[in-house]
Amino acid sequence: MTATAKIQHKETQFEHLLQEQVRNEFTASQQYTAVAVWFDDNDLPQLAKHFYRQALEERNHAMMIIQYLMDNGVKPYVPGVEQVRNDFTETRELVALALEQEREVTREIETLARTAREEGNYLGEQFMQWFLKEQVEEVSQMSTLLNVVDRAKGNLFHVEDFLARETVGDDGSDPTAPPVAGGAL
Template identity: 80%
Template sequence: MTAAKPIQHRESKFHNLLQQQIRNEFTAAQQYIAVAVWFDNNDLPRLAALFYRQAVEERNHGMMIVGYLMDNDVKPHIPGIDQVRNDFGETRELVALALEQEREVTREIETLARTAREEGDYLGEQFMQWFLKEQVEEVSQMSTLLNVVDRAKGNLFHVEDHLARESVGDHDTDATAPRVAGGHL
C-alpha cells in the first residue's frame, strides 16, 4: 500500500497577490476602525456601529485568505499594515473614503480572480467568486450610504434614522463564505 502524497502547490503569482491582499484587508479593517471611532467620538452611534462591524468583516476577509493559503499548503505571511487616515472634517468625507476603499478592494479582487484564471488555478478562481459577490454588496452599501448622507444635507439624525430603519450592515453569517482561520469574530 502506497502512502498518499500531499498535493504540492507551487507558489504562484496568484498566491503572492493573496499574500498582499491580506495586508490590504487588515489595512481596510484598521481604516474602518478609525472611521468608526470618529463617528463614535461625534455621538453618531449608528454610523459608528456600522463601521465597527465593517472593520470586523474586513479582518475576517483577511483571515479567510489566511485559511485558504493554509488549506492549500502555502505558508501565509501576516504583514504589518499601511498608514490609515484619522483626521476628517465631515461625514461625507468619511463615507466617500469608505466607498473609494471598497472600489479599490473590488479592483484588487478582480485582479486576483483574473490571475487565478490566467494561471489555470481553478481552486483559486473558485475561492475568489465569493469575494467578487461580496464586493458588489460592499460597493452598493457604501454608494447608498453616500447618497443618504448627501440627501440629509448635513442633518446626520436623518442618516442615523436611515441606518436604524434599514438595518444596514446587519446580516447573518453567509453559509457560503470561505472558512475564517481562527473563526469568525
Template identity: 80%
Template sequence: MAVTAKKIQHKESQFEKLLQEQVRNELTASQQYIAVAVWFDDNDLPQLAAHFYRQSLEERNHGMMIVQYLMDNDITPQIPAIEQVRNEFSETRELIALALEQEREVTREIETLAKTARDEGNYLGEQFMQWFLKEQVEEVSSMSTLLNVVDRAKGDLFSVETWLARESVGDGGQDPTAPKAAGGAL
C-alpha cells in the same frame, strides 16, 4: 543505502503573491474602518459608529479567510504590518466617500486576483475568489447607498442615524457560503 524523498520546493505563483498582499489590504481596510468608526463615535453618532465597527470586523474576517485558504493549500501565510490609516476628518460625507473609494479599490484588487488565478489555470483559487467578487458587489452597493443617504440628508445627521437604525445595511456577516476564517469569524 536508504533513499530519502526530497521535498519539492514550492515556487510561489503570482496568485499566491497577490493573496499574501491581499491579507495586508484587508487588514488595513479593517483598521481604516476602525478609525472611521472612532471618529463617528467621538462625534456622538452611534449608528454610524456601529456600522463601521461592524465593517471593520468584516474586513478582518476577509483577511482571515485568505489566511485560512493559504493554510489549507499548504502555503505559509505571512501576517504583514498594515499600511498607515487616515485619522483626520472634517465631516461625515468625507468619511463615507473614503469608505466607498476603499471598497472600489478592494473590488479592483479582487478582480485582479480572480483574473490571475484564471490566467494561471488555478481553478481552486478562481473558485475561492468567486465569493469575494459577490461580496464586493454588496460592499460597493451598500457604501454607495449610504453616501446617497448622507447627500440627501443635507447635513441632517440625525436623519442618517435614523435611517441606519431602521435599515439593514450589508449582510451582517451571516453568509453561510462564506469561506472559513482562520481562528473563526468574529
C-alpha cells in the same frame, strides 16, 4: 541510499497577490476602525456601529484568505498594515473614503480572480467568486450610504435614523462564505 528531499513550493503570482490582499484587508479593517472611532467620538452611534462592524468584516476577509492559504499548503504571512487616515472634518468625507476603499478592493479582487484564471488555478478562481459577490454588495452598500448622507443635507440624525431602521450590508451569516481562520468575529 534513501534521501528524503523536501520539495520547495514555488509561490505562484496568484498566491503572491493573495498574500498582499491579506495586508489590504487588514489595512481596510484598520481604516474602518479609524472611521468608526471618529463617528463614536462625534456622538454618532449608528454610524460608529456600522463602521465597527465593517472593520470586523474586513478582518474576517483577511482571515478567510489566511485559512485558504493554509488549506492549500501555502505558508501565510501576517503583515503589518499601511498607515490609515485619522483626520476628518465631516461625515461625507468619511463615507466617500469608504466607498473609494471598496472600489479599490473590488479592483484588487478582480485582479486576483483574473490571475487565478490565467494560471489555470481553478480552486483559486472558485475561491475568488465569493469575494467578487461580496464586493458587489460592499460597493452598493457604501454607495447607498453616501446617497443617504448627501440627501440628509447635513442633518446627521436622518443618517442615524436610516441606519437604525434599515439593514445596510449583510449580517455576517452567509453560509457560502469561506471559512475564517480562528473563527469569524
